[in-house]
Amino acid sequence: MxxxxxxxxxxxxxxxxxxxxxxxxxxxxxxxxxxxxxxxxxxxxxxxxxxxxxxxxxxxxxxxxxxxxxxxxxxxxxxxxxxxxxxxxxxxxxxxxxxxxxxxxxxxxxxxxxxxxxxxxxxxxxxxxxxxxxxxxxxxxxxxxxxxxxxxxxxxxxxxxxxxxxxxxxxxxxxxxxxxxxxxxxxxxxxxxxxxxxxxxxxxxxxxxxxxxxxTTGKALAATLGELACNPHHQQRAYEEVMSVLPDGRDPSYTDIDRLPFVQACFMEGLRMFPSVPNTMRGPIEDTVLQNKQGGITPFRVPKGTPVTLDFFGLSYNERVYPEPDTYKPERWLDPKTEPLSTFSYGPRVCIGKRFAMVESTCLLALLLLACIMGENVESVVGFGHKRFALSFTRRNATTR
Ligand code: HEM
Structure with a gap:
C-alpha cells in the first residue's frame, strides 16, 4: 500500500x-x-x-x-x-x-x-x-x-x-x-x-x-505434519538439521529453536499454504489512494470507510509474490529475497503471538522428527481447517537415525 x-x-x-x-x-x-x-x-x-x-x-x-x-x-x-x-x-x-x-x-x-x-x-x-x-x-x-x-x-x-x-x-x-x-x-x-x-x-x-x-497454531501444525509426510525429502532434510543441532538426541532447549531455520521454514510453508486466518478487513479513516510499490499499476482510489479485505489466502497463492505457490517449498523461507510471511498480518497490529506459535511448533516438530518417520496413511488427505486426516508414525531405530 x-x-x-x-x-x-x-x-x-x-x-x-x-x-x-x-x-x-x-x-x-x-x-x-x-x-x-x-x-x-x-x-x-x-x-x-x-x-x-x-x-x-x-x-x-x-x-x-x-x-x-x-x-x-x-x-x-x-x-x-x-x-x-x-x-x-x-x-x-x-x-x-x-x-x-x-x-x-x-x-x-x-x-x-x-x-x-x-x-x-x-x-x-x-x-x-x-x-x-x-x-x-x-x-x-x-x-x-x-x-x-x-x-x-x-x-x-x-x-x-x-x-x-x-x-x-x-x-x-x-x-x-x-x-x-x-x-x-x-x-x-x-x-x-x-x-x-x-x-x-x-x-x-x-x-x-x-x-x-x-x-490458529493447531491448524498450521496439522498442515505442516501432513506436508512433511507427503514430502519425504523435506522431512529428511529437517531431520538432518535437527540431528546436527541435537546429535545426542536430547530434547531441544529454547536456545536451540533459532538454530533450526529449516524446521521453522517447514512450519512457515505449511502456514502459507493453509493460512489459519484466511483474511482480515480494514477501512481507511480518510479518502486514500492505493498504488503498487513499484508504481506499475494505475493508482486506485478508496473512499473513507470502504471495507477492504486483506486476503491472506489470495496473497499466499499469488505467484508474483511466491513463485510456484502450489508446491510445498520450505526452502523459499531461507532466501532473504522472499516476501515476508503475510499470514501473521503486518504492521503495528501484527500477531503478537507469532513467536509463541513459532517456538511451540518448531519445538514439537523437532521432537517428532527426532523420534519418528512420518508417512502418509492410506486414506490420508491433507486438508484445510478441521478436515480430519490420518498419518502413520514409525519410530526411528539405529538404521534410520
Ligand atoms: C499460527 C498461529 C497464528 C496465526 C496464523 C495468527 C494470525 C494472526 C493474524 C492474521 C492476526 C491479525 C488479525 C487482524 O488484525 O485482523 C493476529 C492477531 C493477534 N494474534 Fe495471532 N496468530 C497465531 C497465533 C497466535 C498466538 C499463539 C497468540 C497468543 C498466544 C496470538 C495472539 C494474537 C493477538 C493478541 C492478536 C491481536 C493483535 C493486535 O491487534 O494488536 N496469535 N494473529
Missing amino acids: GNKAPWDKFQETVDALAPLGPNVFATKQNEWPRHRKVVSPAFNGLLYQAVTTETIATYYDCLATQKWEKEREFIMSDVPAITSKFALYLVAKCGFGIHLTWNEEVGERVDGKSLPECFDVTSRSVVFLSLLPRWMIRSPIPAMRRLYEASNILEKIVQDIIDKRRAEGLGDEKQAKDIFSMLLSANDLEKGSAGALSDRELVSNVFFLLLAGHE
Whole structure:
C-alpha cells in the first residue's frame, strides 16, 4: 500500500470477538494502544522458555496417554484434533498457568466439566457468545446450554485467578512465566492512570488470547505434519538439521529453536499454504489512494470507510509474490529475497503471538522428527481447517537415525 493513511477495524468485526468487552484484538485504533501496552510485556524471553519446556512436557504426556511411546508404529487417526488439543494445552499452561493433563478423565472438573472441554467449547463458539442475545444463550437448547455453562465456568476461573494473585500480591514479574501473571503485573504498573485496564478488560484479553492462540497454531501444525509426510525429502532434510543441532538426541532447549531455520521454514510453508486466518478487513479513516510499490499499476482510489479485505489466502497463492505457490517449498523461507510471511498480518497490529506459535511448533516438530518417520496413511488427505486426516508414525531405530 503506497500511502500512509491510517486504516482501522470495523465496529462489526470488533463486536464479533468481544463477548466480554474490548480486548487487544477487539478494539478500534483509539482504544487499542491501552490494551497492546498492557499485553505486550508478557511476550518476552521468559515466556518463550516456558513455551519450550511446556511443549516438551505436553509432548511426553500425550505420547504416554495415547500409549504411543512404546509402539514401533502408530497411526494418528485425526491429526488436526491432536494438534488442536496440543495448542490448547500450551495456551492454557503458558497463558494462564493452568496445568491440564492429556488424560481428561483424571484431570480437574468444575461442575462436572473438564477444563479442556470448557476451553474448547468456549473458544469454538466465541462469535455466538458475542452476537446472540443473552436470553438465547441461556435457553435450554443443548448446544447453547453447553456454551453458556462452559463460558461461565471459564469466566469464573479467570476471575478467581485474578483475585488469588491479587490476594497473594502480584509477586516478582521476573519470576512470572505465564502471560496472565505478566499481564497483571504490567497492568499494576499502570494503576491509577488512564492506561490501566479494568478487571473486565483483563478477563476479555485473556479470553481472546485463548481463542487466538489455539485453533490458529493447531491448524498450521496439522498442515505442516501432513506436508512433511507427503514430502519425504523435506522431512529428511529437517531431520538432518535437527540431528546436527541435537546429535545426542536430547530434547531441544529454547536456545536451540533459532538454530533450526529449516524446521521453522517447514512450519512457515505449511502456514502459507493453509493460512489459519484466511483474511482480515480494514477501512481507511480518510479518502486514500492505493498504488503498487513499484508504481506499475494505475493508482486506485478508496473512499473513507470502504471495507477492504486483506486476503491472506489470495496473497499466499499469488505467484508474483511466491513463485510456484502450489508446491510445498520450505526452502523459499531461507532466501532473504522472499516476501515476508503475510499470514501473521503486518504492521503495528501484527500477531503478537507469532513467536509463541513459532517456538511451540518448531519445538514439537523437532521432537517428532527426532523420534519418528512420518508417512502418509492410506486414506490420508491433507486438508484445510478441521478436515480430519490420518498419518502413520514409525519410530526411528539405529538404521534410520
Ligand atoms: C499460527 C498461529 C497464528 C496465526 C496464523 C495468527 C494470525 C494472526 C493474524 C492474521 C492476526 C491479525 C488479525 C487482524 O488484525 O485482523 C493476529 C492477531 C493477534 N494474534 Fe495471532 N496468530 C497465531 C497465533 C497466535 C498466538 C499463539 C497468540 C497468543 C498466544 C496470538 C495472539 C494474537 C493477538 C493478541 C492478536 C491481536 C493483535 C493486535 O491487534 O494488536 N496469535 N494473529
